Amino acid sequence: MRAPTFQHMPSSTPFWWVAAIAxxxxxxGLVSAHHMESAGHWVTGMNNRVVWGVPHVFAVFLIxxxxxxxxxxxxxxxxxxxxxxxxxxxxxxxAITLLAGGLTVLVLDLGRPDRLIVAMTHYNFRSIFAWNIxxxxxxxxxxxxxxxxxFEPRMNRFVGRVxxxxxxxxxxxxxxxxxxxxxxAAREAFDSAVLAPMFIAMSLSFGxxxxxxxxxxxxxIRGDGLPTALMLNLRRxxxxxVVAVAFFVxxxxxxxxxxxxxxxMERFILLEGGIYPMxxxxxxxxxxxxLPVVMLLQRRCNTLAPTLVAAxxxxxxxxxxxxxxxxxxxxxxIDIVPGFSETSGFFDGVIxxxxxxxxxxxxxxxxxxxxLLTYLIGTRVLAFLPTTGFDSGPSS
Amino acid sequence: MSCKPMKKDESVPLAxxxxxxxxxxAAGVSxxxxxxxxxxxxxxxxxxxxxxxxxxxxxxxLVDTAKCESGCDExxxxxxxxxxxxxxxxxxxxAQWIRKVDLKDEQTGHELSIPILCQHCEDPPCVDVCPxxxxxxxxxxIVLVDKHICIGCRYCMMACPFQARSFIHEDLTGQKxxxxxxxxxxxxxxxxxxxxxxxxEPACVEACREAGHDALVFGDLEDAAGPLASLSRKTxxxxxxxxxxxxxxxxxxxx
Numbered sequence: 073m074r075a076p077t078f079q080h081m082p083s084s085t086p087f088w089w090v091a092a093i094a095x096x097x098x099x100x101g102l103v104s105a106h107h108m109e110s111a112g113h114w115v116t117g118m119n120n121r122v123v124w125g126v127p128h129v130f131a132v133f134l135i136x137x138x139x140x141x142x143x144x145x146x147x148x149x150x151x152x153x154x155x156x157x158x159x160x161x162x163x164x165x166x167a168i169t170l171l172a173g174g175l176t177v178l179v180l181d182l183g184r185p186d187r188l189i190v191a192m193t194h195y196n197f198r199s200i201f202a203w204n205i206x207x208x209x210x211x212x213x214x215x216x217x218x219x220x221x222x223f224e225p226r227m228n229r230f231v232g233r234v235x236x237x238x239x240x241x242x243x244x245x246x247x248x249x250x251x252x253x254x255x256x257a258a259r260e261a262f263d264s265a266v267l268a269p270m271f272i273a274m275s276l277s278f279g280x281x282x283x284x285x286x287x288x289x290x291x292x293i294r295g296d297g298l299p300t301a302l303m304l305n306l307r308r309x310x311x312x313x314v315v316a317v318a319f320f321v322x323x324x325x326x327x328x329x330x331x332x333x334x335x336x337m338e339r340f341i342l343l344e345g346g347i348y349p350m351x352x353x354x355x356x357x358x359x360x361x362x363l364p365v366v367m368l369l370q371r372r373c374n375t376l377a378p379t380l381v382a383a384x385x386x387x388x389x390x391x392x393x394x395x396x397x398x399x400x401x402x403x404x405x406i407d408i409v410p411g412f413s414e415t416s417g418f419f420d421g422v423i424x425x426x427x428x429x430x431x432x433x434x435x436x437x438x439x440x441x442x443x444l445l446t447y448l449i450g451t452r453v454l455a456f457l458p459t460t461g462f463d464s465g466p467s468s
Numbered sequence: 469m470s471c472k473p474m475k476k477d478e479s480v481p482l483a484x485x486x487x488x489x490x491x492x493x494a495a496g497v498s499x500x501x502x503x504x505x506x507x508x509x510x511x512x513x514x515x516x517x518x519x520x521x522x523x524x525x526x527x528x529x530l531v532d533t534a535k536c537e538s539g540c541d542e543x544x545x546x547x548x549x550x551x552x553x554x555x556x557x558x559x560x561x562x563a564q565w566i567r568k569v570d571l572k573d574e575q576t577g578h579e580l581s582i583p584i585l586c587q588h589c590e591d592p593p594c595v596d597v598c599p600x601x602x603x604x605x606x607x608x609x610i611v612l613v614d615k616h617i618c619i620g621c622r623y624c625m626m627a628c629p630f631q632a633r634s635f636i637h638e639d640l641t642g643q644k645x646x647x648x649x650x651x652x653x654x655x656x657x658x659x660x661x662x663x664x665x666x667x668x669e670p671a672c673v674e675a676c677r678e679a680g681h682d683a684l685v686f687g688d689l690e691d692a693a694g695p696l697a698s699l700s701r702k703t704x705x706x707x708x709x710x711x712x713x714x715x716x717x718x719x720x721x722x723x
Contacts, residue, residue: 112638112651119560120634123622183620183635183652190617194600201599201623257712258593258629408584408630408708412571417559418631420569420584425560 076158076458081451086293094445101438104431105180113183116432121424122402127181129394130436133278134174134443135208135249136271137390139242140279141166141286142215143309145222146242149235155305158458159287164219165450166286166443167242167279168212173443175208177435200251207245214238223454246275253397260337261401266327270320274390277313280306281386286444288380290451298376299462307379311368314386318361321393340404341396345423348400351392360389399426526590526609526717527659528689529673530696530705531582534722535683538581541568543684546675547585550660551647556638563634563649565657566672571723580723583672583684586611586632586657587708588717594624594633594656603654609689609717610659618653625654629709632656659717689717 081087108116118125144163148156156163179185195202218234221227250271256262284306288298325342328334341348367373367382403424408414414421451457547553547566555562566585572578588611594603595611602618605611613624625633633656640649646662649655660670668674669686676684687696699721706723707716 109652113635114556114558114561114637119637120562120564120625121560121631123625123635183622183654184618184650187617187619190600191619194602194617196595196598196601198596199599199623201597201621205599252623255597256626258627258709402626406629406631408569409571409582410709410711411575412573414569414571416567416569416584418564418567418569419560420567420631 076462077460078161078455079457079459080453080455081290081294081448081457083452084293084295087448087452090289090293091445091448094441094448097437097441098445099438100434101177101180101436101441104434104438105185107431108181108435109185115429117426117428118432119424119426121419122399122426124398124402125426126395126399126428126432127177127435128398129391130439131174131177131181132249132394132398133390134170134177134439136246136275137278137282138167138169138171138174138275139211139246139249140275140277140313141170141283142238142242143276143280144283144306145218146235146239149231150239155301155462158299158460158462159283159302161219161222161456161458162287162290162451163283164215164222165456166283166447168215169443169446169450170279170282171208171212172446173439173441176442177439180435180438200248200255204245204248204252207241207248211238211241211245214241242275243272246272253401258406259401260328260334260407261341261397261404264324264327266320266324270317270324273313273316273320274393277310277317277386278390280310280313281383281390284310284383285380285387286447288376290447290457294457301462303376303379304374307368307374307382310383310386311365314361314365314368314389317393318357318365321356337404340423341400345400345403348396348403351400352396355392356389356396359385360387360392364389402426521606521608521610521665523607524690526689527664528588528609528687528696528717528719529659529670530685530687530699531718531720532683532685532699532722533580533582533720535681536581536583537681537683538568538570538579540581540679540681542675542679542681543583543672544568546671547657550644550671551658552640552642552644552649554642558637561635561637563636563655565632565634565655578723582720582723584630584632584708585672585718586659587630587714588657588659590715590717592714593627593629593712597623597627599623606661608664610661610664611656612658612661613653613655615648615650615653615655620652620654622654628656629712629714 116125142163144156144159147153148160179188191205197203215238218238221231221234247268250268253262254264254267284303291298325338329338341352343349364382364385367378373379403426405421405423408420544566551565553563553565566583568581569584570579570581588609590609592603592605592611595605599621600617600619602614603611603624604614620635622635625635633654635654636649636651639651643649647658663670673684673686676682685695685699687694689696691697700719703721705719705721707714707719
């Protein structure tokens, strides 16, 4: 197979339309952040019981997806699969922009985003959060170097080595993100080592779904479709990754269901918790797992349209999963005095209320818009778009 | 603009000029170099060894639940008044450093009421997870938030097993100089550290005694002859969430 060649994204009406829509999302995000910061967080649905809300669902989604977005590049340079090589540059660009989008949401949701410099100069190395700051910034730096190796012909020989380092780094990064929750010993819904590998599987699944959607979008803006061989390979991979996530979700719940200690919490998440069981069964399991797996692993649906529908369903499931995990996990009351029922004016012993505000969704969508906008700008500035080098059929 | 030329006989001798300049410059530099040093000595004198928190002590509270009356919230009111926690009529987002919780034994139906506040753990999860080190534990066991470096990420609130921390969700008014607070950061019970440093007891303890209940006993957990140790010897005490083995500084008795 010939080595792929690349080009800049040519100027076109569809390009500027998509860029304008992404910019509009960024503006909505900035206005939302300004509203939340100037009025204070009381205008959001977050409170002293549910301290992380929809912005964190978006931020974790983007950060986890960023790691998975590097799949195409990793498969090409670490595992030597030529089919993915044309997508390597776009894959690395996407990893950086998704991470930047996620981190922006996270920072703008801080109580004091103006103290970002404090977060970069004061470190408590016992905190997994502090470690994650290094993992995220290190990942961006490493992927920039990775891109340099890909772009500069004289450095091409190092692509494999840098790609392998980036691959290892992103596994650690997602382990770190999962550990933010896994290390919370005080809360029943978290406090589980299985969250770390589950987040790795989630990153592979969400990142591949976004790769399919972003790539289809960028190719259609240029006026051609996503090459069939790439699409077929990506859709099959996505099917396997969705099954992997489902496996870890099942193991997590079965482990908790085994001991009486967590029965109340499991009953809450799976049966009686109102919106949370609904999001779990309908959003995460039915729409986000069963339907896409059936569509992705069936040969009858192997055209672009059903593949993109399946990838979108995976993303719907991703949001539901993170909503149930992050917000449902906080809504379930902490049993401060085991063996006693608790009541107070501070909502002890009751399910915490959380009604997400528009501003929170606005901020989250701003992060998505920023990721897309910077992705588009990247394709205009440097030659990211593959023009040749595509395989003619799916590789086994 | 006119410029009057200087006459030759009016000129100041150059050597004299130089001498004056160097003398004044030397004085200025010396002052600049010494002033911070003098200031440091002053600060060091102010914070003598005796006034610094020491790990010879570990401040704590013992709550006698038999004396803590259901429906009484004198400790909560005293805390709010001492620290200027006025609230905005929104209980979900208003700050609360201490709260009264009614408990009912699920097996026997026995009912009691206890105050829950920051438990000033020996191994505080909030301190472990804080990315900037804003949450810290003083040598004398008091867990505090450095409000200058808290970024408002709320990870400590996720980690606290007692839900004892509050995030400041909106603008503040009526702040107390001894208890500075700020929108967008996290705070919790300071055990009235400003009073302890002046050899007084926390406001909640004082209010409970004045209300005639005397359910809160403050003291040094390390002092074998002190009130906490002597009370603990007479009756069994327990900590909240003993499964986490945090060795809390706030302990409960009579339940």
